[in-house]
Amino acid sequence: MAGVSLKCGDCGALLKSVQEAQEHAELTSHSNFSESTEAVLNLVCTACGKPCRSKTDSDLHTKRTGHTEFVDKTLEAAKPISLEVPKVAMESEDTVDASSSNQAEEMVVPEVDKMLLEELEAMGFATARATRALHYSGNTSVEAAVNWVVEHENDPDIDQMPMVLANTKAEALKPSLTPEDVKLKAQELKERARKKKEEEEKRMEREREKERIRIGKELLEAKRIEEENERKRLLALRKAEKEEEKRAREKIRQKLEEDKAERRRRLGLPPEDPAAVKPSAPVVEEKKSMLPVRPATKAEQMRECLRSLKHNHKDDEAKVKRAFQTLLTYIGNVAKNPDEEKFRKIRLNNQTFQDRVGALKGGIEFLELSGFAKIEGGEFLLLPREKVDMAILNSAGSELNSAINNPFFGVL
Structure with missing residues (x-):
């Protein structure tokens, strides 16, 4: 059976073409490759149609999107591998007129900023996806490339290496934005950051205001409880004082009764009938300050x-x-x-x-x-x-x- 993939003898990775093997060698410095009859997997998500070339890719896709159903189309896409570096003939749509439609030019991978490419790969993006994102986002920044990936994640060719005409390869590194556009973009980003900062400050101020209101309510409640306790304490003191006054009046009344009975005894009068005794409160009040009170204890x-x-x-x-x-x-x-x-x-x-x-x-x-x-x-x-x-x-x-x-x- 003819080989349908190239296998890296150093790490065991399966590669679809010589071009992918070259890219793998550049990234990993591996050089031991051989033909293999084991095809690179082609697992297609039934929900969004995204192809995954390995079980690891499908697991990552499931983790990001929640899609769990995949169709194995490996055998349909498996073709004998060509050991020649592919060259694609394609007509230039912008510069070739109808009279030169039969002229074919070589298609190559566009050059992108290697530092930006390394940053994207360090973030976990595949080389093909990172290159495509940088190429189509203008090769300006990592943020723009990531935004492009998010917007085109469901594209069926997102994991395929982009190809451009050989004579436009040098132009791929040029930013698609003019200096004026770059300034406007930078100003827009600064304005967006300023608004975001203002919104965050407003949110923090609202949180602080809520905290101040909460603390104020707690202080008012504590003050109310303290005042209530003080009121109860004063009521208890007044009640105790009234009880003391009541006991004092009762002792005075008893003393008056004893003095009155003693005077009747000295005068030789019979004891007064208790049923006929009608003590007058005003009389007791008048004599209270005049009669001595000698506590018994x-x-x-x-x-x-x-x-x-x-x-x-x-x-x-x-x-x-x-x-x-x-x-x-x-x-x-x-x-x-x-x-x-x-x-x-x-x-x-x-x-x-x-x-x-x-x-x-x-x-x-x-x-x-x-x-x-x-x-x-x-x-x-x-x-x-x-x-x-x-x-x-x-x-x-x-x-x-x-x-x-x-x-x-x-x-x-």
Whole structure:
């Protein structure tokens, strides 16, 4: 059987003609070729008609287009190979008139820019396809050649080497565009790049604006939640203050009832019938400030002492708050370090102590309620180690925290 292809002995590639073998040798420096009875594959895509000369080409075509059906027409296209370099006779359509129509000229492969050709081959394009793209795109740039390939990908002869008349071969390298056209093309590309950049900047600005709006909404929501929590906290404080006022009024009422019963007992009158008692709220309000209230527990005594301190110095809230914080510091130091005498002993004539606590009526009384006692002729306040009562210190700390944080403390 006659040979239908040339096989490269170095890499095993099958080539259709001597011309393809020469191109392969130039590209790879392979020189060992022999005739083969194995034909080059001709797999034609049933969807677009593109021919593929190997299984690799068909796989790449499937990956690019999604077409999977191919018809094997290898036997139809297989012809005995000619070992002569093909020369095609063709009439020049532009320069030959009707009288010279029988004159044949040699057809050759057009020359293209080798650097552009190497770039296209490095991108994965076959030599024939890259040469055809450069030739028909004006041999100007890689971008123009790639655009031409995309537009003519489905052409049946896209993988065939282009042929031109021998006398026009030198003209193939000349750009098809005039200098004025090149300038216009460059200006057009710059304008296109500028518009693209402007569109990208506008898009980024829209994204940034969306991000600013999102952050603004999050900040507003966080502020709303903070305000809501603050409102709830104030409501809770007011509720606690109302409960405290209610307990104070109830104690006053009980005290009035006890005093009234004591007076009736001293006068020898029988106890008053509870069903007939109709206490009047206004009377209680009038006598509230006149009747002494003596808390029954240590915590109540401390609260009353702090309330008295605030009432006695109501014109200077900053001084009152500083006194409360100083007392809290003394109590906290003892609670944290009960074995340290320096925290359990206070010099009364210390200027800082006098400015913050000693000069305020009720400050020393509060410390005495917490367990401190005067020693050495009233020069010092001392809380003996054996008399340190953590329950009393905790109660003192709780009352001081309430006095500092409750804006309605001591209103009554």
